[in-house]
Amino acid sequence: MEGWGRYPRHESQAIDCWLPEALAGTVTSRTGLIGRGNGRSYGDAAIGEYSTLMCRGLSRIRRFDPSSATLTVEAGVMLSDILRSFVPRGYFPPVVPGTKFVTVGGMIASDVHGKNHHRDGGFGDHVIEFKLVVASGEVLTCSRTHNPELFFATVGGMGMTGIVEEATFRLRPIESGWIAQKTIVAENLGEALKALQQTEDATYSVAWIDTLSQGASLGRSLIFVGEHATLDQLAGMPRADRFAAKDAGVVSLPFDLPQWLLNKTSVAAFNELYFRAGARKAAKTSLVHWDKYFFPLDGILEWNRLYGRRGFLQHQCVVPAEDALPVLSGILDRFARSGKGSFLAVLKKLGGGNGLLSFPSPGYTLALDLPVTQEVFGLLDEIDELVVRAGGRLYLAKDARQSRQTFEAGYTRLAAFKELRKVTGADRHFNSRLAKRLGI
Known part of the structure; x- marks a missing residue:
């Protein structure tokens, strides 16, 4: 496997996933596992130390509430699909990176930023909640009020706290494309x-x-x-x-x-x-x-x-x-x-x-x-x-x-992140090549 930069290249067993119900069994039975969306991280962040869970199959748009512009999707839904479906309806994602060929799960894991970060923050600032499959196989709802420690560790955590199953966030109303x-x-x-x-x-x-x-x-x-x-x-x-x-x-x-x-x-x-x-x-x-x-x-x-x-x-x-x-x-x-x-x-x-x-x-x-x-x-x-x-x-x-x-x-809150991984057992199940290289 390789990232978008095509360097470095490592061997890792690819595991396909098509149903959210299958995530728990995969997580609890593996070590050295990491989730992978569309593979647009440039280096080795989405290459599992031993196994890589291919999450593109989790591609269902679940709910949309036009009264609040709130959208719920599975983690493998592509940003390009959201744009194609909702821009003609007068809505735009709150934050977009430099490519639309990324998944929502990857956007959370990387806490992607766009051309409006100076004003509107990163994608994680607009996520209301997400479901996270943790090391025990339990599915936890994470938000700023429920499991907040996991919420803020998962946003930008490069997949090292668990597998995002689905996420809810708000879209931005627009008058034109x-x-x-x-x-x-x-x-x-x-x-x-x-x-x-x-x-x-x-x-x-x-x-x-x-x-x-x-x-x-x-x-x-x-x-x-x-x-x-x-x-x-x-x-x-x-x-x-x-x-x-x-x-x-x-x-x-x-x-x-x-x-x-x-x-x-x-x-x-x-x-x-x-x-x-x-x-x-x-x-x-x-x-x-x-x-x-x-x-x-x-x-x-x-x-x-x-x-x-x-x-x-x-x-x-x-x-x-x-x-x-x-x-x-x-x-x-x-x-x-x-x-x-x-x-x-x-x-x-x-x-x-x-x-x-x-x-x-x-x-x-x-x-x-x-x-x-x-x-x-x-x-x-x-x-x-x-x-x-x-x-x-x-x-x-x-x-x-x-x-x-x-x-x-550079990352001054690393100690708190590593402690949370240890307490939740994530360090024994979720490890990418990036995590191994940097000692996370």
Whole structure:
């Protein structure tokens, strides 16, 4: 098995699950087990030490209450299915990550954050309750008032407290399926951070960064600020187009691209074209389909093949706001000087996280993708040191190689999490390759 980054690869017995009633027997009869949704965590978080429970079969939408916009689904329901079913009805998920091809169980386990975390928090902040199959096989209802310790350990806990069976959360009413987007041009990292700070009242904001720019242009960016478009903003558009379906055109990479194709020259050329195209749109607000705004990469199926068969690493860190400029400048400077510019680089402003192992903390998060090479590991080790010294940490859902020391320095509530695993017996049943690597 492998994650979305295709590194590392481990053997693990795959166990299919189609009925919630079958979960208890599987859990109590196994050790070294972890649940797996759609396999979109990048590294080894969804690979069981010995066995991996494939939860996509738990794919039923159970209940929807339009009076409260409350939705209950099984843990294997895909975000893409929720969007397809409810956007035309005038509802949108409260938080979405960068891909819609994830399951609700995975969203809880990773406590996913989106372009609105600075204002609305992570997905876990909008979960009302969930049913959790614990090590004893018992099914417990967890919320902020029932089994709250398990609730906050499971949100962001990467599946290490049990198997989520179903979950209930609220959707956001919307007037249309369009996003009113404004593009802001930042000539360097300092301007980008300032723009994200000045637009923190916006519902959605995210910055694309040119990782190969240097000198006075280090960290030049395009910031995309968005709001769900209202009916007034759709004036002149036919009513049938309020919730227009996404264009059918989707491309797929049928084979692995040679790794040399993503080199300094090709990435620099792409970055220049992308920056110029974005800068031309900066003067006006435009209407963008929700799918294109939130999930641009989903338009290329199996885009992870861009990096070749050896796979790629994503390094996503968060650092406190007061240290963001020097620390992120140091990271980008090392990338630019190494010539290993990231094809995909994203900067966002974050608020706090509530789960014991939730990734977000107040500050800024930078995500960078790099093909797997021996030189890259040394570069990322250097960057980890910068992050740790600033009091930051790395996102477990994206991690495939951080050291135990880096992890322990960043997650200050780890001791409480490990104690809960011990008390509930989770440490004897639920273990992923990530848990083993990091000593959780």
